[in-house]
Amino acid sequence: MISNNKSVLVITIIIVTIILLVQVGCSQKETNPLCPICNLNKDVIPIIYGLPDNELFKEGENGKVKLGGCIITDNYTQWYCKKCEKDF
Ligand SMILES: [Zn+2]
Numbered sequence: 001m002i003s004n005n006k007s008v009l010v011i012t013i014i015i016v017t018i019i020l021l022v023q024v025g026c027s028q029k030e031t032n033p034l035c036p037i038c039n040l041n042k043d044v045i046p047i048i049y050g051l052p053d054n055e056l057f058k059e060g061e062n063g064k065v066k067l068g069g070c071i072i073t074d075n076y077t078q079w080y081c082k083k084c085e086k087d088f
Pocket residue numbers: 035036037038039040043081082083084085086
C-alpha cells in the first residue's frame with residue numbers, strides 16, 4: 001500500500017507540473033502588449049535579436065516573429081505591429 005501511495009503522489013506531481021507549464025505557455029502568448037497606434041495586440045509579434053536558428057528563421061518568414069538582427073542598441077524595441085509596421 002505504501003508504494004501505491006508513492007506512485008499516486010508522483011503522478012499528482014507530474015500532472016501539476018504539466019498544468020503549470022501549460023499555463024505559463026498560455027500566459028506568455030497573452031502578454032503581447034497593445035500596439036500604441038491601433039491599440040490592438042493581434043498583429044503584435046515579438047522582435048527576436050541575435051542570429052536566428054532554422055526554426056526561428058522560418059517563423060520570421062511566416063510573420064510569427066520579426067528578426068531584429070544581431071546588433072542590440074541601447075534603445076532596442078521588443079515588439080512589432082505588422083498592421084501599422086511600427087516597432088515599439
Ligand atoms: Zn498597430
